[in-house]
Amino acid sequence: MTGNDYSELLYLLLPDGYARTGLRLNAELQAEGNALANAERSAQDVLNGITPLTAVALLSDWERVLALPVSTGMTIQARRQQIMAKLNETGGLSRSYFIRLAKSLGYDVTIDEPEPFRCGRNRCGDRLWVPEIIWVWIVNIEEGQVPVYRFRCGSSATGERLMSFGQNMLENIFRDLKPAHTQVVFNYAGSKTE
Template identity: 35%
Template structure:
C-alpha cells in the first residue's frame, strides 16, 4: 500500500480553511493573502514527508537523518572510517558493524567485507609437511599456520549514486583503507593478516 503524500497545494488549502470566515479573510488562491499563506506550505510538506519516511529512516541500511546516532551507538567514526568518508561509506560501515555477529571463518570475513562494499577472497596458508604437501610448495615455518591473506582489487571504486550519496560526496572515491582497518580489527589476535592486491 503506497504511503499517502500531501502536496503544497493541499497544505495551502488546509491552512486557508483554518482562517476565520469573512470578507477580510479571502480564500481565493489568487489573493495576496492566500499567496502569503502558501509560503508556509513547503515546510509542512517537508515535515509530512519526513514523518512518512520515519520508519525507513530508522533502519541502518536506509537511514539518512539518524546516521550520526547510529554511528554514536556503534562507536563510529573511528580511525577505520578514514579522513573523509562518503555518506554511503559511513552507512555501509554502520550496517557492517551492526550486523557483525563475529566469527573466524572465511565466510564470515567475506560477508563482513561485502557489507563494507568490497569483494574479496581469502587464502589460508600452511607450512610444508612431508606426505601432505605437494612437490614445489615452499617450505615455511610454524608461523604459516597462523597466516592468511585477503585478495582484493588494488583500488575498489565507489561511485556517486543518486539516493545513496549526499551533497558534498565526491563523484568517485577509491581505496581499501577501510577494508584493511576493519579486517585487522576483526581478525583473531593470534593470526597474521596479509593483503594482496591485483
C-alpha cells in the first residue's frame, strides 16, 4: 500500500465530524500514512532477507555473517551466488568434492595432483618435479568459464549494468577450503599439466 492509501484508512478511523479540509489534519494524516508505508516496505525487506535467494537490502548482512568479500561492482546475482555457494559448502578433501563445488558455481574444472619424478615409475620425457610438489594441486579451468550475469527484473537492481562478467569466486572459495598444508594453483590456459 502507498502512503495515500494509509492516509485514507487513517481518515476513516477518525470520529464523525472531522472536516477533511483541515490543512494540518491532512498533513498529519499524510505523514502518518507515509510512515506506515515505510514500515510496510521495511517489513517486506526483512521478510525477503530470510533467504539469500530473495534478499536485496539484507545481502550485506548475509555477507558479513558468512565473512565474504564484496567487490565493488558485483551484481546482486553474483552476490547471491557467492552466498549460496558458501551456504552449500559441506566440506571435504577429495578431488570430487572440489570438482562438484566448482560445478555448483558454474565452472567445469579438472584437478591434477603432480608427483615427483621417480625411477622405475616415470620414463624419459616425463616432467621433473621437485619432491615438494606433492603438496601442490592444479585446478585446470577451461577458457571462457567466467560467469556472465545478465540484467533481470526481480534479480537485479536499478543502476546495474545490463550484462556484467563476474569476478572469479572460485579462487577465493578454493583457497578458503583447501587443506592448510597445500598450495592450489589455477591454470586458465585450458591445457592440462602433466
